[in-house]
Amino acid sequence: MEVLKTINEKRISRRTFLKGLGALGAMTTLYGCGTVEEATPTPTAEAVVERTPVPQPTPPPITEEVFAGAAPHNCGGRCVTKAYVKDGVITRIVTDERPDKNLVDGTGDNPQRRACLRCRSYKQRLYRSDRLTYPMKQTKERGDLDGFVRITWEEAFTEIAEKMQAIKDQYGSQAFYNHYASGDGAAGIGAATCSARLLNLFGGAQVYRSDYSWPSIEHMSWFVLGQNKYFPSGNSQGDVTNAELLIAWSNNYGDLIWGTNSMWYMQQAKEMGVEIIAVESRQTNTVATLTDNFIPVIPGTDPTVLLAVMYVMLEENLLDKEFVKKYVHGFFDDPEPALYHGDVDNKKYIVPAGASLAAYLIGNNAEMVDGTYIQAASIYPDEIYYNVNEDDLLFGKSSFCYGQTPKTPEWAEKISGVKADTIRELARKWATKKTTVLVGGGWQRQSEGEQVPWLIYVMGGITGNFGESGRNVAMNNGKAPIAFGGMPAGTNPVPGELAAKLYDAANLTAPAYTPAITRASYPVFLWSDVAKNGGTGKSDWNDGQVKRMPVGIKCLFAFGSNALINQHGDTNRTAELLKDKSKIELIVLSDQFLTPSARYADYVLPAAMSWERNNAATTWVVGDNVIYMNKAIDPPGEAMQDYDIVAGIADKLGLKDEYTEGKDVEGWLKETWEATEYAKSMPYEDWKKEGIYVTSDENTPPFIEFKAFFNDPATNEIYTPSGKIEAYSQALVEDYEARGYNNLDDRVTLGGTLHDKKNTGRFVYPIPMYIPILEGRHADGSHPDPSGVFAKGYTFQLMAPHHKNRSHSTHNNNAYLNELFKKDKDGNPAFLNPNREMGQVWDDNVYEPVWMNPEDASALGLKDGNRVLLSNDRGKVYASVYITNRAMPGVLWLGQGAWYDPANDGVDRGGCPNTLTKQRPARICQGMTLGSDTLVSVKKA
Numbered sequence: 001m002e003v004l005k006t007i008n009e010k011r012i013s014r015r016t017f018l019k020g021l022g023a024l025g026a027m028t029t030l031y032g033c034g035t036v037e038e039a040t041p042t043p044t045a046e047a048v049v050e051r052t053p054v055p056q057p058t059p060p061p062i063t064e065e066v067f068a069g070a071a072p073h074n075c076g077g078r079c080v081t082k083a084y085v086k087d088g089v090i091t092r093i094v095t096d097e098r099p100d101k102n103l104v105d106g107t108g109d110n111p112q113r114r115a116c117l118r119c120r121s122y123k124q125r126l127y128r129s130d131r132l133t134y135p136m137k138q139t140k141e142r143g144d145l146d147g148f149v150r151i152t153w154e155e156a157f158t159e160i161a162e163k164m165q166a167i168k169d170q171y172g173s174q175a176f177y178n179h180y181a182s183g184d185g186a187a188g189i190g191a192a193t194c195s196a197r198l199l200n201l202f203g204g205a206q207v208y209r210s211d212y213s214w215p216s217i218e219h220m221s222w223f224v225l226g227q228n229k230y231f232p233s234g235n236s237q238g239d240v241t242n243a244e245l246l247i248a249w250s251n252n253y254g255d256l257i258w259g260t261n262s263m264w265y266m267q268q269a270k271e272m273g274v275e276i277i278a279v280e281s282r283q284t285n286t287v288a289t290l291t292d293n294f295i296p297v298i299p300g301t302d303p304t305v306l307l308a309v310m311y312v313m314l315e316e317n318l319l320d321k322e323f324v325k326k327y328v329h330g331f332f333d334d335p336e337p338a339l340y341h342g343d344v345d346n347k348k349y350i351v352p353a354g355a356s357l358a359a360y361l362i363g364n365n366a367e368m369v370d371g372t373y374i375q376a377a378s379i380y381p382d383e384i385y386y387n388v389n390e391d392d393l394l395f396g397k398s399s400f401c402y403g404q405t406p407k408t409p410e411w412a413e414k415i416s417g418v419k420a421d422t423i424r425e426l427a428r429k430w431a432t433k434k435t436t437v438l439v440g441g442g443w444q445r446q447s448e449g450e451q452v453p454w455l456i457y458v459m460g461g462i463t464g465n466f467g468e469s470g471r472n473v474a475m476n477n478g479k480a481p482i483a484f485g486g487m488p489a490g491t492n493p494v495p496g497e498l499a500a501k502l503y504d505a506a507n508l509t510a511p512a513y514t515p516a517i518t519r520a521s522y523p524v525f526l527w528s529d530v531a532k533n534g535g536t537g538k539s540d541w542n543d544g545q546v547k548r549m550p551v552g553i554k555c556l557f558a559f560g561s562n563a564l565i566n567q568h569g570d571t572n573r574t575a576e577l578l579k580d581k582s583k584i585e586l587i588v589l590s591d592q593f594l595t596p597s598a599r600y601a602d603y604v605l606p607a608a609m610s611w612e613r614n615n616a617a618t619t620w621v622v623g624d625n626v627i628y629m630n631k632a633i634d635p636p637g638e639a640m641q642d643y644d645i646v647a648g649i650a651d652k653l654g655l656k657d658e659y660t661e662g663k664d665v666e667g668w669l670k671e672t673w674e675a676t677e678y679a680k681s682m683p684y685e686d687w688k689k690e691g692i693y694v695t696s697d698e699n700t701p702p703f704i705e706f707k708a709f710f711n712d713p714a715t716n717e718i719y720t721p722s723g724k725i726e727a728y729s730q731a732l733v734e735d736y737e738a739r740g741y742n743n744l745d746d747r748v749t750l751g752g753t754l755h756d757k758k759n760t761g762r763f764v765y766p767i768p769m770y771i772p773i774l775e776g777r778h779a780d781g782s783h784p785d786p787s788g789v790f791a792k793g794y795t796f797q798l799m800a801p802h803h804k805n806r807s808h809s810t811h812n813n814n815a816y817l818n819e820l821f822k823k824d825k826d827g828n829p830a831f832l833n834p835n836r837e838m839g840q841v842w843d844d845n846v847y848e849p850v851w852m853n854p855e856d857a858s859a860l861g862l863k864d865g866n867r868v869l870l871s872n873d874r875g876k877v878y879a880s881v882y883i884t885n886r887a888m889p890g891v892l893w894l895g896q897g898a899w900y901d902p903a904n905d906g907v908d909r910g911g912c913p914n915t916l917t918k919q920r921p922a923r924i925c926q927g928m929t930l931g932s933d934t935l936v937s938v939k940k941a
Ligand code: SF4
Pocket: 070, 071, 072, 073, 075, 076, 077, 078, 079, 080, 114, 115, 116, 117, 118, 119, 120, 257, 260, 807
């Protein structure tokens, strides 16, 4: 096996590894008062010892009944857990106890699916005293906790069904909407699948595309890589050990799970001597524990570093130009491109002179025009405008797109803060070493979030880091999850009805190779725009598809979803929308707690949790196992599993038989399992007992993304119009226009022509650029501040990273986990009374920590643990300041997912970052949340 062969070769060269460690920090850049070396002691040769067998203790006898299962959310993993149950109560939860295997020891690459701290502390969710235990109905204004009254299930089912029928009679099925939900990670019969199936049986519903995290990444992977799938993955997970250089860009596996064992594989790579460089905006746990070199970058300015790296590759002739032309369309000028799809007219899919990405890189530096690959200096302007409504604060305002500026390392240093010499060294390594790049999910959460994934994909293409072992650019290494459908959601006729309205495909040059997914849906992040403006011809954000929606959202289902308000941008703005019953007339929600979203529902239905029902889960994003989630205990009070809740509503609508097809949950799981090939090697009852079925070792055989394309691109073309990786995507521009945007801006004149021969500027260009984020900073103070918020005194960048303590907003009320990081009013760890009763809830005066650099704290007169008020024009949040060199000056870090909890004065005591973020979507995909594009002020409070 190729992976193991390489591993064994590398194990022999352990001395090389130790030598490499001695060179740590060569590229490290200082920020604040500290360096990486100060926070992360450099390992010494003495610290690295050979593994010796450790005697295993004898486990105590098991007296409880043991249930295999899992308790996943949208957490990044699907790990094995087991519940020990005595007298109907879970006494403890353990993880995978199967024999482990290990790459470094050479015993294999099928490691245990070990659980993280969230599932291991799951009892703290199950047994809280504030579980929802009976159905409730709102009788006052939405959001008023005093308005909830207890009702029976019979009343809930009957009233919901009657209101659904009335809405359907008045507005039709197009007014129904099933909201994004990730709180229930079941793959078999998830909460939102149940509600989607009901709505589809009832006539259908409008649909969203993508999710809250990846829209710009998905959008760009469709157009740049031709991957019309969820989002791009890379080679097998273990293949990371075959790289010479691993670049972790905005990647924080040390705090997150990205497919179970994501960090485990990174550690294997480190132990085997792979050089690891992190490009990040703070010293995450990944940076602190794993990386050899750390390149800190001001948030939002990453594209300047990537562009400057490409510039160096051109300047120092580090690229094989004919290789680049073979695999990448539009990195170089190409008025007569050789396309791999014979049915696309190469005279209509051209790259005009001076319009390529390389021309943009050289800007107006005519000396770098070579007449062959770069046929003219850049035709692009220096400024770009916003395509917004006339009453928008950005209307008529421009930002920089630096079309005429050479993208030198010195230019990038002034903006990003990354030293020019560091950029040059990075470029040389990247162009010459076998490189794997694993990117994270934070850097694209901004107003220009399409540019970074576009650039990083192109970087993989021009450096030849794809299609071979050890080489790739990916959101994550690993195979796509194995299939396990569970209960189908059914057929929804509404998207087909809306397609002709939402998309005009008449002017597409290559419709067969332009993604279909944008045609009959809108990005999920625009649901609130649809709810407010659907049917009026308007859109708050000038979105072409929202303007074309014939009706808004009148009936909203949110099953297993706290994304309704807590995970949506600008919570205060969302709260106002949700209170307006003239917009959404019916909100039905199921959950286990009265979450911030549940508070705005008309009907709150108490749902069972994992361990209280049977279900199944496949791996998250990557992996090759399917887990049976056994029911171990009964749900509390009248709580029911979502499947049965929806069956009750279906019954009142006369749809129960169609909904259930005569099956309960177990019936669906058994039927689905027995229809798979897996059942041949593991009967259903065995799967249920064991709790996990693994199809194979993840790396057997090793999976190499783009292998066929790399070996023979002409016959294994990718699914873009050119058949190549597209640095220049005419299809992307045409799709933008087909979604209802006017893309011509005559305030700007181009120095040449683009594909349609019009010589005016655009709001969206066919190449990746650096366009400053709306609310950001530059190292040299040159940020254009188009919305004027920096000038108002909101000068700190606020970032909202994921916490290991939560899975988005799930586990925010897990007492054990809260004790690890929430603070009391004096800044001390917010310990609960150790003699507390199980289920005790938190009091007021417990705050989220916000990371701040010592320089900033000193300037503001703040001490560790001081309560601070973070504010901007959208909201106010209390937090407890945590002073650390791991945050760079000017940047604050407040973990996403804390529950929105506004006091009477409007200040959010819960510490939800979305109280401060925007609802404005990203420029091109229109679907990206802007959690990394926020400026705030800070003061002691
Ligand atoms: S990653 Fe998810 S499934 Fe795995 S243990 Fe953590 S919370 Fe549970």
